[in-house]
Amino acid sequence: MSIMCSVYVPEGIVLAADSRMTGNIMFKTNDGKTQQQGMFSISDNAQKVFLLSKVRVGISYCGLAILENKTVSDFLRIFEIEEVRENDSVTDVAKKLQAYAFRFFPAVHFFVCGYEEEEPFVYDVAKELKRINMDNGRIRYGSSWSGEQQAITKLLNSQPPTPVNHDLMPLKDAVDFAEFLVDVTIKLQRFEMKPKTCGGDIDVLVLTKDDAFWHKHKLYKPAGK
Numbered sequence: 523m524s525i526m527c528s529v530y531v532p533e534g535i536v537l538a539a540d541s542r543m544t545g546n547i548m549f550k551t552n553d554g555k556t557q558q559q560g561m562f563s564i565s566d567n568a569q570k571v572f573l574l575s576k577v578r579v580g581i582s583y584c585g586l587a588i589l590e591n592k593t594v595s596d597f598l599r600i601f602e603i604e605e606v607r608e609n610d611s612v613t614d615v616a617k618k619l620q621a622y623a624f625r626f627f628p629a630v631h632f633f634v635c636g637y638e639e640e641e642p643f644v645y646d647v648a649k650e651l652k653r654i655n656m657d658n659g660r661i662r663y664g665s666s667w668s669g670e671q672q673a674i675t676k677l678l679n680s681q682p683p684t685p686v687n688h689d690l691m692p693l694k695d696a697v698d699f700a701e702f703l704v705d706v707t708i709k710l711q712r713f714e715m716k717p718k719t720c721g722g723d724i725d726v727l728v729l730t731k732d733d734a735f736w737h738k739h740k741l742y743k744p745a746g747k
Contacts, residue, residue, distance in 0.1 A: 523669055523719040525670045528667075530696075533730065534693045537582045537700070539570035539571045542718075561719070563718070577612075577636070580727045585630040589626060597622075606618065615634055619647055667703060677703075677706065
């Protein structure tokens, strides 16, 4: 499992996610059935946020990480090469990804984000395709998250809910907020009596009307450099 979040404000869209990849310990019972015995950490360097540079579209994912001895990042690289065209819009990419994911990894959840003619688009891509930054025909600003949701949901949506004004939030604050939401999930798991499924570096991708760039990336832009 993972934690990913998207924060979308008037100045831009931010995608952030952790880097831990986990696997299941399986065993066979006396009657030949396969059961899960536990979970272990495979790596703290998994790539869960992606920039499709030729169309300036950001993608993040959580869920099943390995299928047929390939990681989701491997599949997404093939998806970009084989399916994405330079004139594709964010909506085109989201629709293509949903069809592609349904064939190969239906248990994975994606956020797909970018701009079309200076209008922000934030898609939730799973079994259904939903634009989550649109409400009754009007652009909505806010935060969305998926994966290990407990920490963020309790922090922001408990009663009374935490008031956060996304309409007036500057882009720098949105970057810090997205990173904070992932970080608080990782840190809470340190104390929880459960497997530590989130961890490693936090990758942060920023998308604006004019640009797309990494604020933090474990390879392209490591912390402190």
